[in-house]
Every structure is written in structure tokens, then in C-alpha cells.
Amino acid sequence: MKRLAIIFFTIVLSIAATSGLHAQRIDKKRMNRNLATTESILSQYFKTRLEGQGKTSHTLLMGPSSIDGHVIGNYLPDYGVILTIFGTSPGITFDLHGNTTHDQLQFETGQHKKITTQNIIRRLEEFLRDYGSTIGQLKKSDKITIIYQRSNADRLSALSFLSDSTTQSTHSQKLPETICVTAKKSDVDALNHKTISTKQFNARLHIQMIAKDEQKLDLKIMANILKTRFNQTKNRSFQISGSVRPVYINGLGALFYASASSGVSLLDLNKSLSALKKNLYEIKKSDSINLNGLLNKNSKRNTGKLAGQNLKNLTSEENKNKKERMKAYHQFLKQLKETMIDYGQTLKSVQSGEWVYFSVSLSPIASIDRSLPSLINMEVKKSVLDQVNQGKISRTEAFKKIKEQFISIYGPENPFSHFNFRQISVHQ
Numbered sequence: 001m002k003r004l005a006i007i008f009f010t011i012v013l014s015i016a017a018t019s020g021l022h023a024q025r026i027d028k029k030r031m032n033r034n035l036a037t038t039e040s041i042l043s044q045y046f047k048t049r050l051e052g053q054g055k056t057s058h059t060l061l062m063g064p065s066s067i068d069g070h071v072i073g074n075y076l077p078d079y080g081v082i083l084t085i086f087g088t089s090p091g092i093t094f095d096l097h098g099n100t101t102h103d104q105l106q107f108e109t110g111q112h113k114k115i116t117t118q119n120i121i122r123r124l125e126e127f128l129r130d131y132g133s134t135i136g137q138l139k140k141s142d143k144i145t146i147i148y149q150r151s152n153a154d155r156l157s158a159l160s161f162l163s164d165s166t167t168q169s170t171h172s173q174k175l176p177e178t179i180c181v182t183a184k185k186s187d188v189d190a191l192n193h194k195t196i197s198t199k200q201f202n203a204r205l206h207i208q209m210i211a212k213d214e215q216k217l218d219l220k221i222m223a224n225i226l227k228t229r230f231n232q233t234k235n236r237s238f239q240i241s242g243s244v245r246p247v248y249i250n251g252l253g254a255l256f257y258a259s260a261s262s263g264v265s266l267l268d269l270n271k272s273l274s275a276l277k278k279n280l281y282e283i284k285k286s287d288s289i290n291l292n293g294l295l296n297k298n299s300k301r302n303t304g305k306l307a308g309q310n311l312k313n314l315t316s317e318e319n320k321n322k323k324e325r326m327k328a329y330h331q332f333l334k335q336l337k338e339t340m341i342d343y344g345q346t347l348k349s350v351q352s353g354e355w356v357y358f359s360v361s362l363s364p365i366a367s368i369d370r371s372l373p374s375l376i377n378m379e380v381k382k383s384v385l386d387q388v389n390q391g392k393i394s395r396t397e398a399f400k401k402i403k404e405q406f407i408s409i410y411g412p413e414n415p416f417s418h419f420n421f422r423q424i425s426v427h428q
Contacts, residue, residue: 080142253354
């Protein structure tokens with residue numbers, strides 16, 4: 001009898017060890033490939049285009065390159081997968097025929113094309129029903145959460161050309177700042193195996209709509225800390241630009257979405273453009289003299305050296321600026337971690353097993369300097385921050401437990417390209 005008890009106890013321990021090691025068995029490369037495919041599929045649901053509401057439908061859409069319009073996925077151990085959709089910014093529309101434009105941004109495909117809260121939720125539900133089961137390596141207890149972040153742009157600006165017609169702006173649909181839809185992996189599997197109906201599956205989804213004024217007080221304070229702390233840095237450092245959007249999701253934790261700008265990058269761009277203009281003028285001047293045959297061989301050789309020196313000076317200046325920018329960038333990363341460790345513990349709404357998550361877009365800067373990522377994600381368990389507060393672990397140990405994810409959306413060649421080019425580096 002005693003022997004049987006020992007065997008039974010050994011089996012129980014083996015099962016517990018096996019389940020506990022599940023998170024460690026995640027194949028990161030496979031998960032990243034899976035997330036990249038999932039991002040691509042989900043982005044198709046939220047592609048937008050301008051629809052002509054009047055006589056004119058020939059409209060040019062322009063706007064700055066940004067993270068808007070992209071889908072970013074992330075796997076969190078002991079939770080599951082979160083997919084963030086950054087709502088498309090309409091930018092500026094130009095009516096090429098000089099007529100007043102009444103175009104509106106709408107979804108590209110599907111029956112319900114208007115960008116409304118109800119239609120966004122419909123698309124999220126449809127994606128989870130049809131493609132939720134394709135996300136591999138998740139436990140039955142894991143969740144799939146999709147977060148739709150409304151664009152900061154609240155209107156569609158229209159500008160007329162070639163006529164005296166009046167310029168107009170059409171307001172976009174009023175949306176909540178954030179829409180979240182969460183499905184349990186077990187429910188996704190049950191629907192896939194047809195043990196529950198579509199109606200039952202939809203009823204089990206957790207849907208959350210968050211307006212700007214509905215955030216918890218501790219999240220609002222943390223968002224303000226992020227904003228003010230980085231605005232107190234030097235002019236040549238990275239700063240948080242615009243508002244910081246906090247989101248609390250039960251079981252997941254507190255997420256903070258922000259954008260960063262850099263005074264150094266704008267200064268560098270201005271310097272580079274000025275230097276480029278000056279050097280191009282010198283090169284153009286020397287070329288025009290050569291074409292007219294007004295220089296002898298020695299003069300031409302000297303002019304070529306001068307042009308080469310000008311380009312060399314420009315490259316040297318840009319390299320210097322790049323080094324300063326990278327130094328500021330690494331300082332920014334350090335300060336983000338310090339803010340997470342020092343102030344994340346004040347988030348009383350976040351439970352010990354939940355996450356504190358920062359998502360910071362560097363997209364406008366990354367479009368200029370390809371050595372920088374377009375998006376930085378940082379996350380840490382709230383339990384780690386509580387341990388620092390209780391003196392159980394040091395700040396240095398807590399720093400090592402912060403996970404980082406760096407994502408690039410720009411291709412390596414064309415600085416004006418805007419497609420979902422995924423490049424991930426995860427540090428644990």
C-alpha cells in the first residue's frame with residue numbers, strides 16, 4: 001500500500017512539472033512566425049479606403065508615415081496572445097479635379113464598411129471565429145485579446161485644387177478610444193470542434209469599450225507620469241509626444257500606449273537638408289562648368305575632389321548625428337525601464353499575476369533612421385514590481401525580468417515605404 005502511494009505521488013508530481021514547463025516549451029521562432037501570419041490576416045479585416053460620397057471620387061490620400069494601420073501581436077506567458085490594431089489615420093485628402101470632396105474613410109471589404117463601433121466588433125468576432133484556432137502553442141486556459149486603438153486623428157481633412165471651391169472637412173465616426181474583445185482558447189477550440197454554436201461563442205466573448213474619461217485613477221496618474229517625466233529631459237533626448245493611452249484589461253493588466261519624438265532627429269534632419277542643399281549646389285555648379293568646357297584637366301580634377309569632399313563631410317556629419325541619436329535612444333530605453341520599476345508598483349488596480357505593459361511608437365523617427373525600431377514593447381509581471389517594493393529583490397534583478405520587443409515596419413531600402421515588415425528581438 002505504501003509503495004502504491006509513492007507511485008501515485010510520483011505521477012502527480014510529473015503531471016504538475018509537465019504543466020508548469022509549458023511556457024518554457026514555447027518555440028519562440030515558431031510563435032513569431034505564427035504571430036506575423038496572424039497580423040497579416042487581421043490587417044486585411046481593417047484595411048481602409050476612401051469612398052466617394054458625391055460626384056468626385058478621384059481623391060489623393062496623403063499623410064505622414066506612422067504606426068497607424070498596422071497590427072502588432074505579442075505572446076505573454078501565463079496569459080496568451082494580445083493583438084493591437086492601430087486605427088488608420090486619414091491624413092489629408094486632395095481633390096484632383098477641384099471639386100469639393102465628400103469622401104469618407106471606410107473599410108475596404110465586407111458588408112458593413114462604415115467605421116463604427118458595432119462594425120469593428122463584428123470584424124473582431126468574425127476573425128476570432130474563423131482564425132482564432134490558427135494561433136498555435138496556446139494552452140486551453142490561455143486567452144486571445146484583440147485591442148483596437150482609435151487613431152488620434154478625429155477628422156478627415158479635404159483640400160481642393162485647381163478651383164475656387166470651398167475646402168471642407170468631414171468628421172469621422174465617433175469611436176471609443178479603445179475597443180477590446182477577448183476569447184478563451186478553450187472556447188475557440190470548442191467552436192472549431194462544433195461543440196458550441198456561433199451564437200454561444202459570441203456570447204462568451206468579453207467585450208470592453210473604453211472612453212478617455214473612463215480610465216481608472218491610478219492608470220491616469222501613471223500615464224501622466226510617463227508624459228511629464230520624459231518632457232523634462234534635455235532637448236536632444238527622446239520625449240513622449242501627444243497623449244498616453246492607458247487601458248486596463250481584467251486578467252491581462254495595465255497597458256500604456258504612447259508615441260515618442262526626438263528633438264535630435266528633427267535637428268539632424270534640418271542640418272542634413274541644409275548641408276545637402278549646399279553640397280548639391282557646389283556639385284551642380286562644378287558640373288555645369290565642366291559641361292561648358294571652361295575648365296582645364298587640373299581644374300576638373302580639383303572640382304571633382306571638392307565635390308567628393310563635400311559628400312564626405314555630409315556623411316561625416318550624418319554619422320555624428322546618428323551616434324548622438326543612438327546614445328539618446330539607449331538612454332530613453334533605460335528611463336522607460338526605470339519608470340516601469342519605480343512607478344509601476346503604484347498601480348493598485350493591477351493584480352500580482354497581471355502585467356504592466358508599455359508600447360511606444362518611434363515610427364516617425366524610424367522612417368528617417370532605419371537603425372531604430374518602429375515600435376518598442378516592454379512588459380513585466382506586477383509581482384516583480386511588488387517584490388521590489390517589498391525589498392525581496394533589487395532593482396537590478398527587476399530590470400533583468402523586463403521583456404523587450406522591438407518591431408520594424410519599414411523596409412530597408414525606401415524610407416517612404418509603409419508595409420508590415422516584421423523584425424523582432426525579444427530579451428528575457
